[in-house]
Amino acid sequence: MTVDPPIRLGRAADAAAIAALSRELIEEGLPWTWQPARVLRALQHPETNVAVVDAGDExxxxxxxxxxxTDAYLVLLAVRRSDQRKGRGSALLRWLETAARAAGAERVRLDARRxxxxxxxxxxxxxYHEIAIQEGGYHGAVDRIRLEKWLRA
Known part of the structure; x- marks a missing residue:
């Protein structure tokens, strides 16, 4: 049996670390749009959850x-490379899907780089099922794939 790592809501003090992970793992080769100030706005927005997982103090x-x-939109999800394939991303996704169900969402949508x-x-x-491709969807440089998962029948 796998035990999920502890997940908590993000805090303002996490903004820089979240932004750095976004830059390294999601926005690589693209303009850096999720800088600390934007992450902080997401942390403070009443219609947004930011969930984080720590390993020790990091x-x-x-x-x-x-x-x-009626939808939830997964804006970003990332796990540090050295911590991938250990269940942390799956645990974060389950936590966010549970929150989406509790908020009344019928489905979750997200975009990923092709x-x-x-x-x-x-x-x-x-x-999640791939439902659309937007050529050049990320700053005209990288194709975007839209995915969705229905939470309710």
């Missing part, structure tokens, strides 16, 4: 979920 993963009318086969496989393994 933040090793995070997820940002926005809640819309060139990120590992992320696409991760989401497919968790029940």
């Amino acid at each position: 933040l090793v993963g995070f997820g940002i979920m926005e809640y819309l009318d 060139d990120n086969a590992a992320a696409r496989s991760f989401y497919n393994e968790h029940g």
Whole structure:
């Protein structure tokens, strides 16, 4: 049996670490749009959850979920490379999906880079389906794949 790592809501003090992980793992090769100030705004927004997982004193993963009318949008999800394949990303995703269900969301939508086969496989393994491709969707440089998962029948 696998035990999920402790997950907590993000704090303002986490903004710089979250931004750095986004830059390294999600926005690599693209303009850096999730800088600390933007992460801080997400942390403070009433319609957004930022969940984090720590290993010791260090933040090793995070997820940002926005809640819309009947959908939730997974804005970002990342786990430090050295901590991948240890269940931390899966635990973060389950936590955020549970929060989305509690908020009344019927489905979760997200976008992933077309060139990120590992992320696409991760989401497919968790029940997400690829529904659209937007060529050049990330700053005209990288294709975007839209995925979704229905939470309710």
